[in-house]
Amino acid sequence: MDKRIGLIVYDDFQILDLAALTVFEFANSLQQKIRYQFASLSVAGGMVKSSMGVAVDTQPIGFGTYDTLMISGALLIPKAMPALEAILKESASGKTRIASICTGAFVLANAGLLDGKKATTHWVWGRHLQEQHPAVQVDEDKIYVKDGSVWTSAGVTACIDLALALVEADLGSEVAKSIARLMVVHHRRTGGQSQFSVMAELEPSSDRVRDALKFAKENLHKDLTVEDLAEHVHWSPRHFSRVFHSQTGMAPAKAIEKLRLEEAQALIEQGHSSISRIASLTGFGDEERMRRAFLRTYGHSPKAFVHLSRLQKDNVYLS
Known part of the structure; x- marks a missing residue:
């Protein structure tokens, strides 16, 4: 049975995070049958403008059900989004796997989904996440962190590492390694690796x-x-x-x-x-x-x- 992946975006999101969906696209190309259906989502649907001005067409989150919901990041800390936070909280109460990229961790934290959990974000914003949400166990030096069904990652290209880790959890390490080679990712980083050299x-x-x-x-x-x-x-x-x-x-x-x-x-x-x-x-x-x-x-x-x-x-x- 194929899995449905949704990448949630919002105004001024970081467009590079769309690269995470490319990982699932390559996963499909390596399999004899389609393993993933994926889409870009937003609360209301329609065109959503990224921080660089390029707009992306999205489907409303409520349009269907998803096995995994990924929250994109932004160049700055996202403002509070009560409607989105309520949707995420409801989704997390079921079997949906929740993941955030970069400052998307703040969206999860605002929804209370990181309370008592280990999490990471872009190293620039790690201290801010800890100060704003003291109930979160922030590790600002990890590429990605998995705590239960909630995954969080560092910023920028770490969205690829996160997506590869999700595919590895679904389809195994060999598939993830093959995707990394196809995407010309020089080194497929593990979650415990430091964000910078x-x-x-x-x-x-x-x-x-x-x-x-x-x-x-x-x-x-x-x-x-x-x-x-x-x-x-x-x-x-x-x-x-x-x-x-x-x-x-x-x-x-x-x-x-x-x-x-x-x-x-x-x-x-x-x-x-x-x-x-x-x-x-x-x-x-x-x-x-x-x-x-x-x-x-x-x-x-x-x-x-x-x-x-x-x-x-x-x-x-x-x-």
């Missing part, structure tokens, strides 16, 4: 500091020192450390540790489970050193992340 977070203006970070990222398996990085960019260690700290806000050693943690987490996401092997590949050297870094930064050990990754592969989310 260490390289993007540091963002130094100096070409030499950026080159040093690139060098470090490519040589994490080595015993990197400040002297190694300084020599690579032809600066003295003292001058390099001073400029590095002024542009990134942290010491080189701390930045290298963050890069190693990010790489270790990526290896776990890819299916590596040997803690000693991961410690070796990422330059931590020994398991205890890596364990302390994980606990200090994430509050969980590497083994806990391995366990989480295995659960996610079985379509069970545990934070």
